[in-house]
Amino acid sequence: MSRRIVGLVLALCVPALARARGQALDTARLHHKADSLLALWREANVLGVVQQRVRDVRNHRAAQVTRATAAVRGEHPVQTGDLMVIADYPDSLPKLPEAAARAWDVLTTTYGSQAAALVAQPIRLAVVFGNREAIPSATSRRVPHNVTVDELERTLLGMAGQPKVDSRFSRWLGNTVHPVLDTAATREGVYVQLVTAGAAAATDCFKGHGDGCKAALQVSEDSQFYLSVYDAGQRRGAVAAARSPDVVDPADHARYARCVDDGVDSACIDYLRGIPLQQIPQPLNFEARNLLVSTALVLGGPGAYDRLMADSTAPVIARLEGTANAPLDQIVGTWRSKVMAARPVAIGVPVGEAALAAGWVGLIAFGAIRSTRWRLS
Amino acid sequence: MFRAILYQQWKWTRLIVALGTLAAFTIPIFSLSGSGGDLDHKAAARFLGHIQSWGIFYPTLAGTLGVLVAIGLWAPDHRGRHVYSLALPVPRWRYVLLRYVAGLTLLAAPVAALVLGAVVASAVSSLPVGLHAYPIGLAFRFALALLVAYTLFFAVSSGTARTAATILVTIAALVVVQILLSAAGSSVNILMPIANALLTAPGPFAIFTGRWMLIDV
Amino acid sequence: MSHAVEIDHLVYRVKKAFSLEDLSLKVPTGSIYGFLGPNGSGKTTTIRLVLGLLRPASGSITVLGHAIPVDAPAALRRIGYVPEAPHLDPTMSVTEAIWFHSRFYPTWDGAWAERLLRDFELDPKRLFGKLSKGQKGKLMILLALAQRPELLVLDEPTDGLDPVVRRDMLSAVLEYVSQHSATVFISSHLIHELERICDWVGVMDNGRLVADVEMERFKTGMKRLKVSHGPSNTTALPFRVLTRTPVGNNGSEMWLVRDWAPEMAPSVAAAGGEIEQIIDLDLEEGFVELLRSFRVPKSTEVAGV
Numbered sequence: 001m002s003r004r005i006v007g008l009v010l011a012l013c014v015p016a017l018a019r020a021r022g023q024a025l026d027t028a029r030l031h032h033k034a035d036s037l038l039a040l041w042r043e044a045n046v047l048g049v050v051q052q053r054v055r056d057v058r059n060h061r062a063a064q065v066t067r068a069t070a071a072v073r074g075e076h077p078v079q080t081g082d083l084m085v086i087a088d089y090p091d092s093l094p095k096l097p098e099a100a101a102r103a104w105d106v107l108t109t110t111y112g113s114q115a116a117a118l119v120a121q122p123i124r125l126a127v128v129f130g131n132r133e134a135i136p137s138a139t140s141r142r143v144p145h146n147v148t149v150d151e152l153e154r155t156l157l158g159m160a161g162q163p164k165v166d167s168r169f170s171r172w173l174g175n176t177v178h179p180v181l182d183t184a185a186t187r188e189g190v191y192v193q194l195v196t197a198g199a200a201a202a203t204d205c206f207k208g209h210g211d212g213c214k215a216a217l218q219v220s221e222d223s224q225f226y227l228s229v230y231d232a233g234q235r236r237g238a239v240a241a242a243r244s245p246d247v248v249d250p251a252d253h254a255r256y257a258r259c260v261d262d263g264v265d266s267a268c269i270d271y272l273r274g275i276p277l278q279q280i281p282q283p284l285n286f287e288a289r290n291l292l293v294s295t296a297l298v299l300g301g302p303g304a305y306d307r308l309m310a311d312s313t314a315p316v317i318a319r320l321e322g323t324a325n326a327p328l329d330q331i332v333g334t335w336r337s338k339v340m341a342a343r344p345v346a347i348g349v350p351v352g353e354a355a356l357a358a359g360w361v362g363l364i365a366f367g368a369i370r371s372t373r374w375r376l377s
Numbered sequence: 378m379f380r381a382i383l384y385q386q387w388k389w390t391r392l393i394v395a396l397g398t399l400a401a402f403t404i405p406i407f408s409l410s411g412s413g414g415d416l417d418h419k420a421a422a423r424f425l426g427h428i429q430s431w432g433i434f435y436p437t438l439a440g441t442l443g444v445l446v447a448i449g450l451w452a453p454d455h456r457g458r459h460v461y462s463l464a465l466p467v468p469r470w471r472y473v474l475l476r477y478v479a480g481l482t483l484l485a486a487p488v489a490a491l492v493l494g495a496v497v498a499s500a501v502s503s504l505p506v507g508l509h510a511y512p513i514g515l516a517f518r519f520a521l522a523l524l525v526a527y528t529l530f531f532a533v534s535s536g537t538a539r540t541a542a543t544i545l546v547t548i549a550a551l552v553v554v555q556i557l558l559s560a561a562g563s564s565v566n567i568l569m570p571i572a573n574a575l576l577t578a579p580g581p582f583a584i585f586t587g588r589w590m591l592i593d594v
Numbered sequence: 595m596s597h598a599v600e601i602d603h604l605v606y607r608v609k610k611a612f613s614l615e616d617l618s619l620k621v622p623t624g625s626i627y628g629f630l631g632p633n634g635s636g637k638t639t640t641i642r643l644v645l646g647l648l649r650p651a652s653g654s655i656t657v658l659g660h661a662i663p664v665d666a667p668a669a670l671r672r673i674g675y676v677p678e679a680p681h682l683d684p685t686m687s688v689t690e691a692i693w694f695h696s697r698f699y700p701t702w703d704g705a706w707a708e709r710l711l712r713d714f715e716l717d718p719k720r721l722f723g724k725l726s727k728g729q730k731g732k733l734m735i736l737l738a739l740a741q742r743p744e745l746l747v748l749d750e751p752t753d754g755l756d757p758v759v760r761r762d763m764l765s766a767v768l769e770y771v772s773q774h775s776a777t778v779f780i781s782s783h784l785i786h787e788l789e790r791i792c793d794w795v796g797v798m799d800n801g802r803l804v805a806d807v808e809m810e811r812f813k814t815g816m817k818r819l820k821v822s823h824g825p826s827n828t829t830a831l832p833f834r835v836l837t838r839t840p841v842g843n844n845g846s847e848m849w850l851v852r853d854w855a856p857e858m859a860p861s862v863a864a865a866g867g868e869i870e871q872i873i874d875l876d877l878e879e880g881f882v883e884l885l886r887s888f889r890v891p892k893s894t895e896v897a898g899v
Contacts, residue, residue: 195507195594196421203506347593348514349521353584357521360581361528365477368532369470381697388685457681463647465698466671 077122080104082115084122085156092127092145099152103160106153110179110297111163112305118160125155154181163305166312169319172221173293174286177305180294187342190288194339198237199283201229205336213332216283217292219317226272229283232265239268242279292320295335299324378467383479390449394483397442401487401519402494404434405512405591409498421505425592432589435491439519440585442487443526450480451534473535480531484523492516495591508592515591521584529581596623597656598745598777599644604653606643614639614801617653621779621794626771628788628809629781630881631798637781638678640798641749644779645675658745671699674738678749680730684723688716688733692740699741707740710766728759735763739770746770748780752787764791789813789877797884804888811853816880817872819849824867831865832858836887846870850883 077086078096083104087093107115129145141159143152162176170176180186194206197216204212214220215228222228226235239259252274258267272280297304300323308323317328324331349357387394408431454462462472495512504510533541555568575582599621607613614636621627631637642648644655646666655662660669682691688711696702711718714732716725725733731751738746746767752760768791771778782788788795788809795812797805805812815833824847828835837850862869875883 192594195505196425198421198505206507344594346509346514347511347588347590349518349584349587353578353587354517354521356579357525357581357584361524364528364532364581368528368535369473369477371532371536378697381694384690385683385686385694388683453683453685457683460647460677460679460681461683464645464670464675464677466667466669467698468667 081108083107083119083156083160085125086122087125087127087143088140089127089129089145092129093125093143093147093152095147095149095152096125099149099156102149102153103156106157106179106181107160110177110294110305112303114163114305114309118163123156123159150182157181163309165309168312169309169316172218172316173289175290177293177297177308178290180291184342186287186291187339188344190284190291190339191342191344193284193288197283199229199234200231202283206340208336210329210332210336213336214328217289217332218282218284219292219320219328219332221316223277224273226280227269232263232268235265235268235272236260236263238281239271241281242272242275291339292331292335293323295338296320296324296326296331299326299331299334301325379475379479382475383482386450386476386479387483389453390446390480390483393442393445393449394486397438397446397487398490400434400438402490404431404438405491405495405498405515407431408434408591409502421508424505424508425590425594428590428592431591435515435519435589436522436585438487439522440526442484443523443528444530446480446484447527447530448534450476450531455534476535477528477531480527481524484527488516488520488523491519498591502592504592507594509594510592512591515589518584518587518589525581525584597621598623598625598658599627599779600654600656601640601644602654602656604640604643604655605651606639606648607651612636612639612801614643614650617801617803619796619803619806621777623777624775625793626778626780626791627794627796628792629779629796629798630783630785630788631781632783632885634800635798636801637798638749641747641779641781645670645673645747671701672744674741674743674746676731676734676738676746676748676751678753680722680734682722682730682733684721686722687719688722688725689718691722691733692737695737696740701742703740703742706742707736710736710739713766714762728755731755731759732763735766739766742774744774744776746776746778746780748778750782751780752782752784760787767791785878785881797881799885799888802888805852805884807853812880813877815851815853815855816875816883817851817854818875818883819851819854819862819869820846820871820873821849821862821867821869822846824849824862825865828865831861833861836884850887852880852884 076090077084078090078100079085080097080100081104083100085096085100087096090096104115104119107118111118124140126140126142127145128142141155143155147155157179162178165173165176194202194216197203199216201212201215205216206212215225218225218229226238230238236259239256252271255267255271255274258264259271260268293308297308300307304323308319310322311319314322320331321328408428463469465472467475492512495510495515499510499512502510533544551567551571555566558565558567574580576586577583597620599619601617601619604614604617604619606617612634617636617640619640629637629640639648643650644657644662646663646669649663657669658672660666662669683694686694692707692711696704696707714729714736716729716733716736720729722730722733735748735751738748748767752763755763764787767778767780770776780788780792792809795805795807795809796803807815820841822845824838825831828838833851833854835849835851839848839850840846841848859869
């Protein structure tokens with residue numbers, strides 16, 4: 001009896017033991033596989049780093065070659081960081097070193113480590129002066145010899161371009177991330193947008209409500225933003241502004257008429273739901289959102305841009321907070337403070353302008369009164 | 378003496394001054410009357426655009442009034458070849474000063490009308506949040522522009538007919554030369570630098586090229 | 595003798611068209627000085643220079659003790675001026691023109707102006723541009739007289755006016771002069787008019803002063819003398835021979851002379867000549883002959899001044 005039971009137990013256990021052994025073997029195999037994968041991943045990483053290094057070296061060598069070639073040609077490139085600018089008549093652009101330094105500073109401040117990739121190739125400029133017609137290279141950008149340092153900086157930044165961004169972020173932002181130049185003018189422009197947006201959320205933002213700012217900036221990426229951004233009257237206006245002339249669907253037409261002619265808000269909402277988002281007027285434009293991104297980048301300091309682009313699947317809010325290492329309320333609050341401080345100068349006559357006009361009046365009047373040419377002839 | 382000259386100049390220019398005063402009062406009111414709209418999504422933006430489109434009328438009115446009043450002051454004197462003026466027991470410089478100040482006195486009416494019209498228009502309009510009215514700033518710029526135009530053409534008109542003719546012939550010659558250059562295919566532009574010099578600081582007409590907005594942010 | 599107007603070596607040029615050359619003239623204070631001359635002789639130009647309306651090239655002008663044009667405003671305060679062409683604002687009424695003018699003259703006599711307004715029968719409400727030529731002339735005289743000036747400068751004030759208007763205007767002037775002892779400087783080419791009122795006469799021709807003498811002496815001193823066997827050189831004679839024209843075949847000549855007096859007849863005989871006839875000239879004839887003699891070339895006959 002006992003032998004039969006032991007045998008039964010053994011018979012029962014063997015498969016289990018065998019399974020366990022098999023499982024143990026599988027686990028071990030998996031572990032081994034994982035280790036292999038890990039090793040592979042590490043190898044790949046190293047390889048990637050090596051490849052990047054090779055690219056860097058190649059770029060650096062390329063830059064060296066370019067520099068050498070340029071020297072041979074007598075082109076005298078201007079180098080600031082990784083940015084190289086070659087002007088065919090550098091003596092005619094005395095502001096070039098300053099503009100290049102400023103442009104590189106903007107690129108690194110905005111894009112961090114990704115700035116170098118933008119300027120892998122030298123930027124070529126063809127100086128235009130007198131009646132010069134021929135441009136030596138099709139890739140050269142023409143610049144007048146009397147270009148200002150601000151204009152030159154903008155030209156260099158324009159030619160450097162911007163890094164690509166993922167589609168989700170691009171959809172929200174409306175473009176790639178642009179460096180913010182002429183900060184005062186940009187903030188002033190956003191201020192004017194807040195005032196003239198014609199959106200309840202923008203008005204709330206103007207009055208100091210942070211939620212209004214978030215809604216106006218559409219950071220929540222809500223596809224039905226028109227429910228929170230506009231009031232009923234503004235939705236009606238948005239429908240009128242968004243109407244496509246090619247609408248032939250009778251249902252659409254009926255909804256449009258009920259919204260615009262009769263002022264039925266539910267009809268407006270239905271209509272707005274049925275048209276592409278791009279056709280619905282946005283309360284604030286790209287400039288405002290780009291300024292928000294710029295604010296986050298500044299708050300985030302070094303590495304901010306890399307953090308912004310680290311996770312292309314994350315929501316915009318999370319990405320901004322990760323970029324700035326600060327909550328969204330702080331980012332939006334900082335953004336709003338800067339915009340409100342940039343209220344355009346009140347309409348009036350500047351003192352200098354008034355003094356100039358008065359000076360001319362005095363001069364001309366004095367001349368007329370003291371003139372001795374008024375005689376009978 | 379001043380009263381006599383003021384009265385005489387009022388007789389010569391009253392129609393111009395009256396029409397100019399009426400225009401100065403009504404332009405701000407008209408500029409705010411057709412703005413905005415219920416169906417307009419960008420109400421404030423359109424509002425500002427509408428205001429901006431009316432902005433051209435202010436410098437135009439200032440320039441036109443200044444020129445016409447200045448010329449109107451001197452035309453009768455020129456017709457009489459200044460005999461009467463020169464025979465008066467007043468030094469010439471004082472006579473010219475009296476005429477100048479009398480003209481300024483008359484031009485105070487359109488400036489005051491602009492202030493009144495701008496204040497009334499701003500008061501009766503409901504402005505979108507964030508927009509403000511600047512009636513005094515607008516009127517001050519208008520007054521300065523009017524003063525510059527009036528003074529310049531007063532000086533030209535008070536001179537001899539030969540002086541005025543010289544100035545006009547010079548201007549006409551520049552225009553003709555530019556036309557000929559353009560017709561010959563030349564890219565030389567002689568009028569643009571002159572216009573820039575006159576219309577931008579420190580030129581005399583810089584005051585005309587500022588912001589002529591009754592309403593703004 | 596003091597002078598209300600003193601012009602000394604005055605030169606004025608208008609390019610090549612016209613010039614006043616070395617003009618010297620004195621208007622005695624309290625006199626009525628007639629300024630004669632044909633059209634274009636320089637009368638109006640001289641008047642405008644005197645008033646400071648024009649600037650001379652050289653020379654000096656003093657009016658009522660004031661240097662012109664430096665001190666013209668002070669002098670003009672004491673001068674009543676009636677220009678050649680009325681120059682008031684045509685849009686002003688008579689009343690307005692009087693009011694405007696009065697603002698500039700502290701010595702304005704409103705009562706006198708009112709009286710002249712009635713005497714001249716001017717409609718106070720009528721616009722200056724709507725007045726007739728005579729009415730304009732009267733208004734100009736009114737303005738000049740109501741200032742109570744010390745010097746009246748009248749530039750052809752009655753030119754083109756009918757005799758009645760001329761008489762009214764001149765009567766007002768004479769009345770004023772008699773009451774206020776003012777000096778009058780009046781230019782005209784109407785010689786008969788000036789003959790009746792002027793004490794002194796100055797004659798202009800082509801920018802030059804050809805005569806500057808008392809009226810009586812000018813009138814009585816201009817004669818034609820028919821002279822036989824007259825001396826070839828007349829410089830020693832006490833009167834001035836302006837022209838000599840042969841008449842007949844017997845050696846007689848017709849002399850045009852000025853500054854003649856009857857007691858000068860023996861001087862001709864003493865010079866070997868004989869006066870056959872003395873012909874009187876009225877002012878107009880004398881004026882015409884004077885101008886003619888002035889224009890004759892020196893090589894042919896003895897010239898004027």
